[in-house]
Structure formats: C-alpha cells, structure tokens
Amino acid sequence: MNESHDREIIGGHLLVIGGAEDKYNERRILRKFLELAGGDEAEVLIVPVASDYPEFAADVYTQAFRNLGVANPRVLRATSRQDVVGADMADLLDGVSGVFITGGDQMRLVSILGGTEFAARLRKLVRETPIVLAGTSAGAAGMSTSMIVRGEALPHPQKNSVRLSPGLGFLKNIIIDQHFTERGRISRLITAVSYNPYNLGIGVDEITAIILNSNGSLEVFGAGAATIVDGSQITYNEIAEVADTESFSVCGVQLHILRDGLLYDYLDRHPLQPKNEFLLPDLG
Secondary structure, three states, X not given: OOOHHHOOOOOOEEEEEOOOOOOOOOOHHHHHHHHHOOHHHXXXXXXXXOOOOHHHHHHHHHHHHHHOOOOOOEEOOOOOHHHHHOOOHHHHHOOOOEEEEOOOOHHHHHHHHOOOHHHHHXXXXXXXXXXXXXXXXXXXXXXXXXXXXXXXXXXXXXXOOEEEEEOOXXXXXXXXXXXXXXXXXXXXXXXXXXXXXXXXXXXXXXOEEEEEEOOOEEXXXXXXXXXXXXXXXXXXXXXXXXXXXXXXXXXXXXXXXXXXXOEEEOOOOEEOOOHHHHOOOOOO
16 A cells, blocks of 8 residues: 555545534534634534435534534535535635534435535545544545445355445545444445455444544544454455355455554554554563
8 A cells, every 4th residue: 555646635634433423411522523623713514414304413513513612613504416506615615624524324425415516625625725524424434435335234244245336535545334333344344345455444433533634644532443454465355256145255354443542554554553562461
C-alpha cells in the first residue's frame, strides 16, 4: 500500500461512528466532533437524508448540538435528489467547519447525494480544507468508494453473502462496517475484503468512532473497539473457486482489534503503538 497516487487525501478529519452514539447525556462522541470542528466557533451542517424520518433525525441532532453550544446548526432538508439539486450550496457549505451525516439507509443516502454538486463540493472540502466530516451508522458506511449495502451475519465467510455498491468516495481504499461487534459482522467484513484484498476493512462498534487524520493515522475513540481486517498479505483465497453461497477458505488475513486511544496507520497498514507495548513480559 505504498502507491502514492492511491493514498487517501484528507485535509482535516473524518469521524467514522459505529452507530448508537449518545445524543442526550454525556454525548462524548458528539463533543469530540465539535472539538475537531472548532469548538465554540464550530459551524455545523447536519445531513439527515439517509433516515426514514429525516425531519425527526434533523431535530434530534439539532437539539443535541444546541445543547453543546452550537447556536444555529444548518440542515440539508432533502428527501429527493431534486431537493438536493435545488438547495443553496452557499447557505449550506460556505464557512462550514463540520458536517454530520446521520444514520438510516446507506443506499438512500448515496442514491440521493451521489453525483450531485453538493457531494462534489463536500469531497473538495474534505480534501482541501481542515473540515471534519462525520458519519454514523449508514452515514459511516456511505463514506467509502465501495460500501456494504447488504450482508448476513454468518458464522463464517460465504461467497456472495455480501453485496457491495459504490459509495460517496470520501475514502477510496477502505470499507467501513458499523454496529460491528453488536451484530456479529466479522465474517461479512472478511468476505467483503476477500472480494478485493486491496481494500482495508474497518469494523466499528456502537458508541465508538475512529478518527482519520490527514497524516495517515486513525485513532479509536469511545466505549467499544475498532476491528481492522487487512487482506493485503493474503496467501490463499478460494472465493472465486467455490459455488455461490458456499463457505470459502482464506489464509493470511491480518486482524487487529483496537480499543479507545490506540492508533493505526491506515496508509501503510500497521499499528502505531511502541513495539514494546506488544511484547509479552519476560517471565524467565
């Protein structure tokens, strides 16, 4: 993974949330989002288009951010592509320092935003400015160039058990899965990575986020963990050889499970903790 032309380009931060973040009490993850977006000076845009009930989602996050000191959060109020096309881009994006994409259905999110001027401008902001872009649940899944839209939580990897679709393209070489441990999604993420081991798989637990920084590092933040599935060193992969819906073998997958505060280099694919933290004590 050293090809410079394929490296992620992030001007500020991406905050990828596994879902079910606290919106009413301590709101630790939302506080972190605002901290990254400028603290008391944050200008926040809420994008609730993935939700079945976008007005309700907008109200919930508007109140949460107001309770944390944001006077006037902006909202992209859209239930169709026509609404997005007709929106005033300047009112939505000029001067914004943080954009928060809510949960819901990632297919709805991408089918409404994909290919619009709004999505193009947001990608430009993510690459060229210190903006923070956050997504939770479906909003997290939709950040990638390739996203999981369907997939059963099976006990082992199975061919064609996972359906991938183009996402919004904020992350080119990373596939995000959310509600990860809670819904037992390790096999489906391994399956998704096995389709093309060039992609890095990251599963994020609920009440947990990963913060991707412009220097190529990510940090785990929250109550759960992030699971990294790296297929770049796979030595044997029979997904192409077995019949549809049949289980398959794959060897050489690297797995990292990282808790709050741990770091990982998502460009060169290795943990960033000092090596001695991974050594067993000398008991001799």
